[in-house]
Amino acid sequence: MMRSLWISKTGMDVQQTQMDVTSNNLANASTTGFKKSRAIFQDLLYQTVRAPGAQSSQQSQLSSGLQLGSGSTIASTERVFTQGTLQQTGDQLSIAINGLGFFQVLMPDGSLAYTRDGTFQTDNTGQLVTSAGYVLQPPITIPPASTGITVGTDGTVTSTSMVNGINSSTTLGQITLNTFINPPGLSARGEGLYSQTQSSGPPTQGIAGLNNVGYIQQGYIETSNVNIVEEMVNLIQNQRAYEINSKSIQNADQMLSKLSQL
Amino acid sequence: MSMDRSIYVATSGVKQTMDAMSTSANNLANVSTTGFRAQIESYTSVPVTGEGLNTRAMAVSSTVSSDFKPGPLQPTDNPLDIAVQNEGWIAVTGKDGKEAYTRNGALVVEQGILKNVQGLAVRGDGGPIKVPTDTTLMIGADGTISGTQAGINSTTVQVLGRIKLVNPPTKSLERGEDGLFRTKGGGAAAPDAKVKLVSGALEGSNVNPVEEMVNMISLAREFEMHTKMLQTMDTQTGKADQLLTLT
Numbered sequence: 001m002m003r004s005l006w007i008s009k010t011g012m013d014v015q016q017t018q019m020d021v022t023s024n025n026l027a028n029a030s031t032t033g034f035k036k037s038r039a040i041f042q043d044l045l046y047q048t049v050r051a052p053g054a055q056s057s058q059q060s061q062l063s064s065g066l067q068l069g070s071g072s073t074i075a076s077t078e079r080v081f082t083q084g085t086l087q088q089t090g091d092q093l094s095i096a097i098n099g100l101g102f103f104q105v106l107m108p109d110g111s112l113a114y115t116r117d118g119t120f121q122t123d124n125t126g127q128l129v130t131s132a133g134y135v136l137q138p139p140i141t142i143p144p145a146s147t148g149i150t151v152g153t154d155g156t157v158t159s160t161s162m163v164n165g166i167n168s169s170t171t172l173g174q175i176t177l178n179t180f181i182n183p184p185g186l187s188a189r190g191e192g193l194y195s196q197t198q199s200s201g202p203p204t205q206g207i208a209g210l211n212n213v214g215y216i217q218q219g220y221i222e223t224s225n226v227n228i229v230e231e232m233v234n235l236i237q238n239q240r241a242y243e244i245n246s247k248s249i250q251n252a253d254q255m256l257s258k259l260s261q262l
Numbered sequence: 263m264s265m266d267r268s269i270y271v272a273t274s275g276v277k278q279t280m281d282a283m284s285t286s287a288n289n290l291a292n293v294s295t296t297g298f299r300a301q302i303e304s305y306t307s308v309p310v311t312g313e314g315l316n317t318r319a320m321a322v323s324s325t326v327s328s329d330f331k332p333g334p335l336q337p338t339d340n341p342l343d344i345a346v347q348n349e350g351w352i353a354v355t356g357k358d359g360k361e362a363y364t365r366n367g368a369l370v371v372e373q374g375i376l377k378n379v380q381g382l383a384v385r386g387d388g389g390p391i392k393v394p395t396d397t398t399l400m401i402g403a404d405g406t407i408s409g410t411q412a413g414i415n416s417t418t419v420q421v422l423g424r425i426k427l428v429n430p431p432t433k434s435l436e437r438g439e440d441g442l443f444r445t446k447g448g449g450a451a452a453p454d455a456k457v458k459l460v461s462g463a464l465e466g467s468n469v470n471p472v473e474e475m476v477n478m479i480s481l482a483r484e485f486e487m488h489t490k491m492l493q494t495m496d497t498q499t500g501k502a503d504q505l506l507t508l509t
Contacts, residue, residue: 004280004287011291018294038338040368040379041295043288043441049281050324062306064324066281067437069288072295075379078368082339100398181395182371199372201395212398212410241293244471248287251482255283258489259276262496 003068004252010071011245014041015238017074022234025226033117033192034224035079036231042075081183084116084225086217092149093120093128096222099214101177101206102194105134112137113193114178114186114203119221132191140173151175151218155208177213178203269495271310271318275488278305278323279481285325286478289469296379297345297365298467299437300329300474328443330432333365333468335460342369344401345465346427350457351443353385353426353450354378361385361450362442363428363435365465371399376407376423382442386423387453393422401425401461427457 021039028034052065086096095118097103102114115130123129126144128136142149146159155175160167180186185199196202206213285303292298303325310318335345344367346352351363354377368379376384376391383390386407393399397409397420405425410418430451435443445451 003284007284007287007291011287011293014291014294040366041292042366042380043292043295043298046437046439046441048439059311060308062308062322062324064306064326066323067301067325067439068281068284069292069301069441071288071291072298075296075368078370078379080338080340181374181393181397184370185372204395237294240471244290244293244475247475248290248478251478252283252287255280255482255485258486262489262492 003070005249007069007071008245008248008252010044010073011248012242014039014072014074015242015245017077018234018238019242021077022231022238026228026231026235029224029226029228029231031192031224032119032221033084033115034226035081035084035116036224036226037077037079039077040075041072044070044073046070078184079186079188080225082225084222086220087223088220090219091119092151092219093122094118094219094221095120095151095175096217096220097177097208097214098217098222099177099208099212100179100183101208101213102179102203103130103175104137104178104203104205105130105193106137107134107193111195113189113195114180115192115194116222117192134193136175138173138176140175142172143170151216153209153215153217155216174207175216176205177208177216178205179213180204267318269492271320272488272491272495274320274322275491276485278321279485279488281323283478283481283485285323286474286481289474290471290478293467293469293471295366295467296368297333297465298469299365299443300467300469301325301437302327302329327432328435328437329468331468333466335463336466337463339462341399341401341462342371343367343464344369344425344459344461345463347458347460350427350429350454351451352378353428354382354442355385355390356382356438356440356442356444360444360448362438362440362444363451364442367459368464369401385426387426388423391423391425397422401459403458403460404455405457405459425459426453427459428452429454429457 018039021037025036046067046069048067050066054062105113107113119131120128122142126142128140140157145161148160150158157172158169159172160169181201186194187197208216282303285301289300305321307319308322356362371393397411399409405427407422408419409422428451434445436446438444
């Protein structure tokens with residue numbers, strides 16, 4: 001009986017975790033470049049209380065055994081890196097990735113992080129930085145006299161400026177994209193940033209448009225890939241499963257109370 | 263003398279109902295577990311043999327088998343999620359190194375090897391399936407895994423292997439203590455080309471909440487009945503004691 005109580009507790013636990021994951025997805029339904037997570041459950045170990053073929057008497061055997069499970073647990077929360085919708089912003093420094101790659105940025109502690117959020121700005125030195133102020137790698141510096149920036153689908157950044165009344169353009173550099181063999185293995189650092197782990201493997205730097213790394217689209221942002229309908233359905237399922245597991249705790253409790261009234 | 267014997271029959275009822283309740287609780291706890299197969303539990307009556315008349319039979323709770331009905335398909339749009347359509351199993355290598363079967367097709371690539379989300383390597387037609395770096399995977403309905411690799415000409419599709427799919431008779435399968443299924447003899451089942459996969463979807467748990475809730479209610483009532491029996495025995499013995507008391 002105590003066993004039932006604990007089993008149902010694990011059931012409520014996993015639903016609680018699923019709820020946390022769903023809430024986080026819904027909270028980020030409008031976060032640029034956000035990738036939804038999902039929780040995957042598995043059953044816990046089973047205990048063979050009685051193996052099949054145990055003696056029921058000296059002459060007879062029981063044909064089936066008794067195997068009691070011990071509930072469920074979270075196998076993992078997995079990030080789903082499906083493409084979000086590209087939305088036009090008209091801002092020349094909004095750059096979206098259509099495909100697998102990630103932008104590489106330099107963190108203040110000297111480490112590298114990866115992001116899909118291409119809402120870039122310039123800092124006081126003219127360098128391209130993310131909205132949180134992390135410098136894009138390789139760095140691209142926009143000259144003060146620049147009148148317009150063009151980013152090609154291969155990531156080449158060109159600046160136009162007026163020199164002596166004549167329009168001239170200079171190439172400032174190229175934005176590269178990084179791919180990973182196993183993106184779900186990346187560890188999320190918050191702020192839309194990810195770091196490489198053993199499971200994700202090291203990044204492979206590539207040129208946009210080549211080798212499957214994706215294309216770069218200037219003037220667009222990638223919206224969150226959270227599907228509200230899907231999350232709402234999850235929420236409904238989740239709530240009911242939670243209730244059902246709490247019912248089984250109540251049931252176990254009532255049985256125990258009957259026992260104690262003997 | 264009769265009291266102690268009948269009271270044990272009632273006690274066995276109480277104890278077995280509790281075990282049955284655990285099974286029900288476990289099924290309900292796994293109502294959201296990917297590819298879970300509900301446990302089926304039933305009672306066997308075991309006559310008590312010994313001196314005197316054979317008047318007593320104890321109930322023994324057993325988990326006789328599992329429910330092998332397919333669960334609902336949940337689309338996920340993730341190319342590495344697979345679900346087995348209708349009957350069949352995905353072969354993985356259990357922690358004991360032996361072949362085991364699961365319906366949980368949430369796959370990941372870890373250190374270049376295709377595994378399921380529990381970290382168990384998926385079995386291919388020739389050992390584990392190796393995935394080269396920077397490969398985008400596609401899984402076909404027959405379990406064939408093909409990939410396009412960045413770096414090389416990205417339109418070239420390489421076949422990396424084929425997931426071993428089996429469909430042994432369900433009677434020959436048993437659930438191990440790790441929740442995976444294996445053949446009763448421990449041998450490997452032959453691949454079955456008729457087993458079909460759906461890519462971009464997972465199979466939910468096949469626990470039927472209605473059945474389990476009703477089962478639980480009936481167990482709770484059975485339990486009450488057994489405790490009532492215990493109380494009755496107690497009262498009867500009290501009465502008998504009173505008769506024998508010398509006043």
